[in-house]
Amino acid sequence: MDDLGNYLVASGAVIAGLVRYRTARPRPLTAAQRYVLVVLFGAGAGLVFAATAVQAVIGAVTAVPYLARFLASASVMVSAFSAVCMVASVVPEPAQARVRKGTRWMAAVMVVLILVMAVLLLGSDAAFNPDLAKVLATEDDVAAGQGVYWGFVxxxxxxxxxxxxxxxxxxxxxxxMHYAMATATLASVVALLWLGWNVIILVGQRVGGQFRSDSLDMAHWLGIGAAGLMGVSLTLPLWIRALRRRVTRWRSRRAVRGLEPLWSELTDLLPDIALHPPDLDCAPEVVLYRQVIEIRDAELRLMRYVPPDLETVVRDAHARQVHRRNALHARRAPVETRIAAAAFATAMANFRAGRRQADAPAGSREPSTGLSDVLAEARWLIAVHRCMVDDPVVAQVVHSVQPYGKTHGEGASPGT
Incomplete structure (x- = not known):
């Protein structure tokens, strides 16, 4: 079960590294991006080599009992150092030059410590024991190697x-990025708890203390948790952006379905507003944007067929219904939505009948604007269409103003 946690988090770190690499290409990798990849792949390798089953197999095959533990420790040391270099490459000047100089010295120290650890762990003649606590209590070279590793990390x-x-x-x-770095800080805190618990066990074992077999299990799971949180923090912007894209695409598909009835009515009425034939392979965001543009184009064309006093008529009808006992529809449909719905409905009816408003010059009215984005505009148009179909106030107003105006111009039928 312990090894399963190692494998899962290691797989997540490797997958995250591959995703980071793929999203960065084909542009050249920046220094920070290269360090991120080393952090993720190094942590994944360290977790795999730290698995008890992997240590046992490598020890049996190579006859070097603590080779896998050395590889795990060295991988994590490189990963931790790369995390420092990653942040050092993006800190603001003038601190960046000073920090980079410090990381060069730290790199030299890391190489020396890895060599020291190799001598201690690879030169140990102690038999492999999966219970590290017992090994630390009796084997000085393994304890010293672990101390070097924990101290550097x-x-x-x-x-x-x-x-x-x-x-x-x-x-x-x-x-x-603030959220991502807050997660990285949490991972660092968990990692420090992991180190502190390991040091307590090491010191306790060396002074003759007795720990239960599950004492290192807590440290093990703290280490896995720290590695997992660090992997999440380094890829959080990618996951959040991908999630936002999926949510936006889902909302766009819903909006396209909701706009379809109004868009179909308007394109049947004014076929030339369609920019091009529908492309089913287009992204839903593109289809939605095109539909909104075409609906707004139709609205501009139809505004000359709207009676100039329509807004006053709708507001009066809305106010009358609000004062009635049953004001359910008045609460459900805001007056601005009713005005837009009545404008669409009367304009479409007058266009079919050829009743263009003689005292409303073409282009004198403009469609409603001020919405934040295409999705918000689509939702508004969907609400307007629902109001056109269902709202009794809009139906009453449309019925009362349809005869207004006289036959003129575009849309006139021969018998008008």
Missing amino acids: AVCITWFVVLLRRYLLRPDVRPL
């Missing part, structure tokens, strides 16, 4: 948090 995590705070002071940090 602790320095990296501390420096990472300090640099992260400097990075968040940049004025151009987007809100989504």
